[in-house]
Structures are given as structure tokens and as C-alpha cells.
Amino acid sequence: MSRLAHSVVSPSPMGSSSHKVHTSALSTLPRDLITLGDYSAEQIGALVESAADFKRKVKSEGQAFHPDEPLKGKTIAMLFSKRSTRTRVASETSIAYLGGHAMFLGKEDIQLGVNESLRDSAQVISSMVDGIFARVGAHEEITTLAKYSSVPVVNALCDENHPTQILADLLTIWEVFEKQGGSLFDSVKGLNVAWIGDSNNIVYEMLAAMPKCGMNMSVCTPSKYPIPEGIRQRAQLDAQTAQASVTYCHDPVAAVKGADIIVTDTWVSMGQEAEKAQKMIDFDGYQVSMDLAAKGGANKDWIFMHCLPRKAEEVTDEVFYSDRSVVFQEAENRKWTILAAFNAIFSK
Template structure:
């Protein structure tokens, strides 16, 4: 008697860049560069094959979003599918219905789930019970789609500065441009810098993290990043002095000091982060690389970075924001079309 198992292999999920190898991350960025070129240079405003025609992506967000929502819906449309936006007011995400039940129900009707949650355990639980790929659009620990966009932006800058005029970013190997780059993080220890720690060391990028006393990165994440750094001969350093982090850096990055849910701590945080605002004065006395650039995931507040830097020629914030679309498009194509990274 022949026994046939109906149990399927678990679908590929995109939870954090910690789980991907350097080549896998590079493959996603290279795909994003190709999609951007196809659309903006070749004029292909939709994928010629519309591989996701008739398919729906559930976009379940328990927190507000601008860039991630717009990027996800337009990326899904590019592939021929549609996004179904479900806010916390639309569905009972972990309120009157368990995450397990929500995951099983939604994944039975959709091709994938893009979820923006609070606690990281929520995205892990959704993925555990889902029969379709789950993509982390943000949790309180990791934000992988943002860091993919940062890496893509860094690559484009490096191509423009180092390669012969007319060289197109998608024609240059992504990993070749990042070797030896140094990134300075100045600000709160949050999901953005923690995701950087999971990715940058594997790609030849050194990272210097400046946070005030009492805002340290959890030891388990430091240990993981240190392991990646040892394996790939890169550096991840920590300091309480912004000047030390910025020195010799090619990219200076910050983010909000008061994340959603931390509003009650605002007065204390503004005092604790005194001296961390990114200004030309701070940058000049810190002696970064001569061709330094500034990045921010947005939305931005004045206390984190002043207008002179935010709107300066060195600022990459708007190309960085646009690249959210192309990297999310690459992730959707990898998981929903190719079924792999």
C-alpha cells in the first residue's frame, strides 16, 4: 500500500536578515536594482508576465505606515497582484482572536502576509501557523525591509562615486561596492540598528553604534553580531560618544528617539539624547569620510537631525525612501513567485 503524505513543507518567510546569508541578501538587493532599472529606465511599469495576477497579499498593520504601505501595495500591483490592507481597526489581530487563528484563516485565503506588529513574538507566531510566506514589515526587534533599502541606497552611491560615468547600478555586483564601508549609527538602540547588526557584518560593512548610557543593545544581539563580524572579518563597535562613531564613517544614520508607544518617555529621552542631534557642527568636528552621506528611515523629527543636514546634498533620505518599493518588490518576487530567496 502506497502512503501519500499531505503535509507540505513550510513556506519561506522573511522575518529578519539574521536568518539570511550574505549571498542571499545580495541576491535580493540585486533583484531590487534590476526591477528599478526595468521600471524607471526601460519604462516597464508592470512586470511583463504579471506572475501574481489574481493573487492577494494580506497587509496586516497594527501600526501606522506611509512608506511600507505605499511600497507594498505598488510592488504587489507591479507583479499583477493586489494588496488587501487590514489595519487594527479592520481585523482582530491578537485582540478578540488569537494570532494563531488569524494566521490560519488569512493564510488560507491569501498568497502571502505582510505584517507590521508590536512585539517580535507576534510576527514569529504568525509565521509559525501560516501556510503562506509571512514578511516582517516591522516588529519591535527587527525591520528587514528597511535595511534592504538602506543597503541598496549605499550601493547606488558607491557606484556613482567609484565607477566610470554611465555605469548602471544593476550592472555592478552589489557585494563588491560595500567592502570596507563604515556606517555610524547615532541614536537610540532600536529595531533599525539591530537589523543592521544582523546584516552589515556579513557584507563587509563595519558598523559603529553610538547610544547614550542606559540605551544599550541587548547582549544576545551583540553576541550574534560579533559572531558574524568574526566570521567575515568586519567590525561592530559600541560607544556613548557620537564623535567616535562618526569618525571615518562613509554613512551617518539616525532614527527617532521616541518610537510609537514611547510617547510618555519623551521628556526624559530628549534629555538623555542631548548632544546626539546630527548637525554639520557635530559632523565636522567628528571627521567622517570626506564623501560622507546621511540616511534616515523616516518619519523624521527636528531633534534627531536639523534641516541643514536633512535637506543637504549629502542627504539620501528620499532615494532611500523610494528604494523601499524596489526592495519589497524583490522580496515579494522571491517568496511569492520564485518560492525561495
């Protein structure tokens, strides 16, 4: 494959002059990051470019800490109702790099919405910290926290959205498909993304961001797991504006036709373990494999993405550990996009 070298390097167009182009877009970000659906294409691009810039400074130039320490003297509360690996490591190291203090609060540490309402918790916690990074369950939990918090809130995950993950996906795609000297939009516009999997927060967030950036999406879910109509309508409007396309189907072979990027995720999300037996039946034929890509006619340089953790029924080892897979590059990029979001939002 011609693009394999990109799996270990960050994009080259992230020199200081390119980064400065989007300084104004970063300064106009909303106070909170709940979903990329609330952000313009320019704001999304600015965050991804900022993430690439941080990655270059740390990995290529050896910058151990931000020289300006934008979070010096600040405490960021990390409210994690759900356990994590990538999100916790990425966020704590990002806060340290920016000179701040990370306060991890798991579900056993505080009474988030248990003996105290979310509204009360938001008001109390935000009165003592400078920012909140929250990994919760229901979408209403993150919106309630944001509504009643006196400090910015960044969504680490909820059941409808996962913005920092999709920012990391965009950074990864840019690194792989970078056009020489091109911006994020120059490089990703017109790429074909095939989603093969569940109707969940990952594909919802992809639909909130990727069509807006000019990427074409083919979304394949079993008929029992449709994409909500509101999400479809918004994605269609974004696609029309950016001259992109969004299509939906239930046949994985048809979905990967012409795909540059094939993406899947867990079929059984955290808290859905009781549904596993039925989902194994419903998702029969949805495993991503070399055979599926060949039968469907994916583009010759197609790559595979998965936000992890991965289970064998979702993708074969042949794909997951192949040169086509960029899953570990994608996982690392969670740090750089979280770092960019924290720097832009919590340092104001």
C-alpha cells in the same frame, strides 16, 4: 561632493547577466522573511540586486507591469497594526506591479490578537490568501504569525526587526558608493557606518545584515539604551567571518570618526510617546549636525541616512536637506526592495 549624481540614478551593474549570477541564491530563500539575520550574505545580496534590477526596468526602461505577472490570481494580506506611509505605498504598488491583489487590513478592520488569538488569526487568514505582509508590535507577534500561517510571511516591521528597510538602505548605499561594474559586496565592503541614536529595531537589523556584508559599524547609543547582548554577539561573529568590525560607544563625536555613512532614526518610536521628555534629556548631544561630523572627523564624502519620519531634534535641517542627505532616495528604495522580496517569496 563627488558622489552626488548617484542620488537620482540606479546602479549600472544591474544588467541581466549580473542579475543571473544570483538566481540560485534567490531560489534558496527561507519561506518567510522575518529578519535578515536568517539570510546569508549571498541571499541578502541577491535580493538587493533584484531590487536594483526592478528599479532599472521600471525607471529606465518604462516597464509598467511585470510581463510574467508572477502574482496573477494571488491575494496578499497586508496586516498593519501600526500606520505607515512608505511601507503601505511601497507594498501596494509592488503587488500591483506583480499582477496581484493587495488586501489592506488595518487594526480597525480585523481582530488581530484582540478577540481572537494570533494563532487563530494566522490560521484563518492564511487559509484564504497567498501571502501575508505584517506590520506589528512585538517580535512575538510576527513569529507567531509565521509559525501558524500556511503561506509565506514577510515582516513589514516589528519591535526587533525591519528587514525591508535595511535592504533599502543597502541598495541606497550601493547606488552612492558603487564601484564601476562592481557587485553590491565589491562596493560596500570596508565602508564605515556610524549609528547615532536609540537602541531599536533599525540598528538591530543593520547589525544583522551590514557586518555580514563586510561593512564596519560604529554603534553609539546612550548608556541607558544598550544593544542587547545576543544581537552584539551575533554581529561580532558575522563581522569576523566577513573581516569587518563592530564597535560600541556612548560618544557621538567618537562614533563618527572615519564614517562614510551617518545614520539615525527617531528617538521616540510609535507607542513610546510617554517617554519623550526623558528621552530628550537622555539623547542630549545626539543630534546629527555638520558640526558633529566635522568634530568627529567623518570622511569628506560622508552621507546621511534616516528611515523617516524625521524629527528636528534628531538631525539639523542643514544636514537633512543637504546634498549629503540621501533620505528620499532611501525612502523610494523601500518600494524596490519590497518588490524584490514579494517577487522572490510570494511567487513561489
